[in-house]
Amino acid sequence: MRRTKFDEWPCPIARTADLIGDWWTPLVLRDLFFGLRKFDQIQDELGIPRAVLAQRLDRLVTEGMVEKRQYEERPPRYEYRLTAKGRDFFGVLAAMWRWGEDWLFDESGAPMVLKDRETGRVIRPLVVDQETGEPIDVRTLRMGRAPSR
């Protein structure tokens, strides 16, 4: 069954959901963020079927989030790297991390944390209003028409 596509909807959440809804995709991105670059590495790490990984990487390349680069001629070998658009997606993964950490584990908590690479300090992502630095509170928000520019 062909699923409904959201990628032309006017809502930014809908468009992003269209992409994230390709299950595996957030996990492929996570692996790229944490330094994996080769098809076989990602395939090993996730235990993802090869055909599915190929399709997800192709979509990320088509979306302009990932660049496929040949790094060896004979035999031809490729690596995958995040573009600026792909790197910027980390905010979404960080928000997913935080909510998952807070709500999807039992009292002993998640076995993994985000840490500062140098100091080892545990980092907790938080979504704020960029202007005030206050946590986002949906009760104070509404969706509205963009100001004309």
Place this chain on the structure above:
Amino acid sequence: MRRTKFDEWPCPIARTADLIGDWWTPLVLRDLFFGLRKFDQIQDELGIPRAVLAQRLDRLVTEGMVEKRQYEERPPRYEYRLTAKGRDFFGVLAAMWRWGEDWLFDESGAPMVLKDRETGRVIRPLVVDQETGEPIDVRTLRMGRAPSR
């Protein structure tokens, strides 16, 4: 084909992806956030097949993100409301909104924005380090084992 489930994986992103990967789910949550409570309202607004909406709402109830409440006895009528766990998910939607807004529209930008309900000020969500208030930068992070507690 039964898809791979991520809901028992140790990574908070994987567990959250399991939920978000039910396409439609982020959009159902968005509608609940912006005040819709009745099955028919959500069904109308999204144009989602009834069986799919019923399945997504059931899952959200099972996950403890949404509460189903009877508000009329004859005929029996129900409404859906976010729980604390569901409300807290808004951070993920806000991060999706921001990234979608920044990357998935042409130069004229997204037609919709988030606004402060009272002042009308445009709100731009940003994911920061909770302790420092600095934007999250994946290059300074690593995943590590949680400190024992």
